[in-house]
Amino acid sequence: MSSQGVQGYEPRTGKAFGDPVPTTSDSGVGEIVGAAARAFPAWSGLASAERGAVLERLADALDAESEVLIATADSETALGVPRLTTELKRTTNQLRLFAGVLAEGSYREATIDSPDPDIIPPRPDLRRILQPLGVVAVFSASNFPFAFSVAGGDTASALAAGCPVVVKAHSAHPQTSRETARVVASVLPEGVFGIVYGTEAGRVLVQHPLVKAVGFTGSTAGGRALFDLAQGRPEPIPFYGELGSVNPVVVLPSAAANRSAELATGFAQSLTMGVGQFCTNPGLLFAPSSIVDALAEAVGGAGGGAMLTERMRDSYQSTVDSLIAHSSVRLVATGSGPEEGWGVAPRLYQVSLEDFVADKEKLTEECFGPAGIVVTYDDPAQLPEVLRGLEGSLTATVHADPDDHALAAAVLDEIRRFAGRLVFNGWPTGVAVSWAMHHGGPWPATTSPLHTSVGATGVRRWLAPVTYQSWPDALLPPELQNANPLNIPRREDGVLVVP
Structure with missing residues (x-):
């Protein structure tokens, strides 16, 4: 300005x-x-x-x-x-x-x-x-x-x-x-x-x-x-x-074993969509270490672009620099990006589940841009407890095959407490505009x-409620009049009435 x-x-x-x-x-x-x-x-x-x-x-x-x-x-x-x-x-x-x-x-x-x-x-x-x-x-x-x-x-x-x-x-x-x-x-x-x-x-x-x-x-x-x-x-x-929202994604073992290439491609596309400048960007991925090579190949082959403002570009660069300097974090892939203007390249980092837990506050900071962290686990039974400690998020995603469903249910019990939209075998970017959509979540995802x-x-x-007590019908809003002249759904004496 x-x-x-x-x-x-x-x-x-x-x-x-x-x-x-x-x-x-x-x-x-x-x-x-x-x-x-x-x-x-x-x-x-x-x-x-x-x-x-x-x-x-x-x-x-x-x-x-x-x-x-x-x-x-x-x-x-x-x-x-x-x-x-x-x-x-x-x-x-x-x-x-x-x-x-x-x-x-x-x-x-x-x-x-x-x-x-x-x-x-x-x-x-x-x-x-x-x-x-x-x-x-x-x-x-x-x-x-x-x-x-x-x-x-x-x-x-x-x-x-x-x-x-x-x-x-x-x-x-x-x-x-x-x-x-x-x-x-x-x-x-x-x-x-x-x-x-x-x-x-x-x-x-x-x-x-x-x-x-x-x-x-x-x-x-x-x-x-x-x-x-x-x-x-x-x-x-x-x-x-x-x-802010980190939108965690959990990939369970059978899904990783059966669909590693598909999952890696989907993750990279979602991570880099709009140069990573989506509030539903999947910045945190929990997955077995067996899928890291596929993820690195997909993100390494992805392109970045120009960020919206110089300040956002500088903030992105500062965040990825701090991740590179972190003793427990490893850079596993860098994509391509324009050098002119406010261009950036995608990045993927890896950290073990144990090291993630040890510095969770730092590693769950939102990175606005096309950078993500894959948290690798050996024992999937540890996931529910780790997920229990995450802050509020707009979305949380689970990728699971039929053999994973028992574990997926345990994961679901945790993520439904901190995320407003729960995605199964999909990606969080892309928010449908409809009656059933909820785009919100506990702090810091939203204030309400x-x-x-x-x-x-x-x-x-x-909108805020108001109750009319004993008012003449003619003085009531049309929505509350006895004849229901607008023919709208109403709850009458506890029963929902749909004209």
């Missing part, structure tokens, strides 16, 4: 891209948040179907501008046109998913208990529903300039909930953020969407008294600092942060393991 504003760069060359985008002043943040707060009553008061129609129009508008958006993002991120094309389509599909969530209606959790004067204590007429919180601040992610950024999942779910959104643009892609914001603002009603630029603007945004919740995807250090700001306000607010930042139930973060 320059004194003139937020400057974008081309990671392939390290050269500046476009003009700096002016940073947003404290007063500018206040004006944007104030406009969002004024827009809240009308936006939240729209019928769900009407908000869904707006989200559909926004998806169409982003698709229509895909050529400009993808070209700009490719220049600022070096993620490549094929990857960015897929990511933009994922982004517009997220918006359409939430339009469907609004039409289906169960996200409001409408619940009705009929009056019963004969029970103790007597029960009046009670009707409960979820309602939107207010203005939501969303922090864009560096590694997903579309899907976790200006019009990404946090923004889509908050808008679906009925909350206006103010986005803090990521400094790694200011021009992409500005172009995306232009499209979003052209579709949404005035004030419902705003965007701010600059690190200080982000801090001011979190502390603004009219902001009622925050969504964040980024580093553990950055997320923790903002979480503390959100909790330290005179009125503390929810902070939903997706932070109850919630997801991907999928239909992500809307739940921006």
Whole structure:
């Protein structure tokens, strides 16, 4: 970030891209948040179907501008046109998913208990529903300039909930953020969407008294600092942060013996996807030593690329340098990578299970980039106890053949306690956008393991319950009226009723 504003760069060359985008002043943040707060009553008061129609129009508008958006993002991120094309389509599909969530209606959790004067204590007429919180601040992610950024999942779910959104643009892609914001603002009603630029603007945004919740995807250090700001306000607010994750993978003996080449190829592809800049990157692999040669060949034959920012490249280099210097860690493979710009090469390291346990805190630090550690074991019966001590993670994966299933069950008992998504005979990179997806996990994966930042139930973060007691039917929200005019699923006297 320059004194003139937020400057974008081309990671392939390290050269500046476009003009700096002016940073947003404290007063500018206040004006944007104030406009969002004024827009809240009308936006939240729209019928769900009407908000869904707006989200559909926004998806169409982003698709229509895909050529400009993808070209700009490719220049600022070096993620490549094929990857960015897929990511933009994922982004517009997220918006359409939430339009469907609004039409289906169960996200409001409408619940009705009929009056019963004969029970103790007597029960009046009670009707409960979820309602939107207010203005939501969303922090864009560096590694997903579309899907976790200006019009990404946090923004889509908050808008679906009925909350206006103010986005803090990521400094790694200011021009992409500005172009995306232009499209979003052209579709949404005035004030419902705003965007701010600059690190200080982000801090001011979190502390603004009219902001009622925050969504964040980024580093553990950055997320923790903002979480503390959100909790330290005179009125503390929810902070939903997706932070760090090593995403452990366990390869059991029969799988390693029967599928070593297949597993090695899959691991290398997952490790290096997007130059390793995925929150679900499999950075830690537990496997028999018999598979190390195949892993080394696959990673050694893999290519790296340019990382998103110079700072990320330097952090990656610092982490791999520290692993090389570790007395118990052995470098077993180095792939290829460009020398110009912010290029890096994939790396694979090996450590024994015993040495891993001896320095677990250091060896479970997230490495943002295409580097992984294979922890080799001789006795698979030791795995459950070692896994029991791992910190929270977004994902955990098990590769097992039928002969491994008894051990896989013991491993599952451990990983389900610290990971939000459990993968069997697959790889964690690639997060489907659906009703059943959970993209979260215990600290430090997220600040709230109850919630997801991907999928239909992500809307739940921006809603809070309210109960209406003994109100006339005509004054109730349509979702709670006796006739159920919107024909949504409701729980009535303890029974789920689906029209």
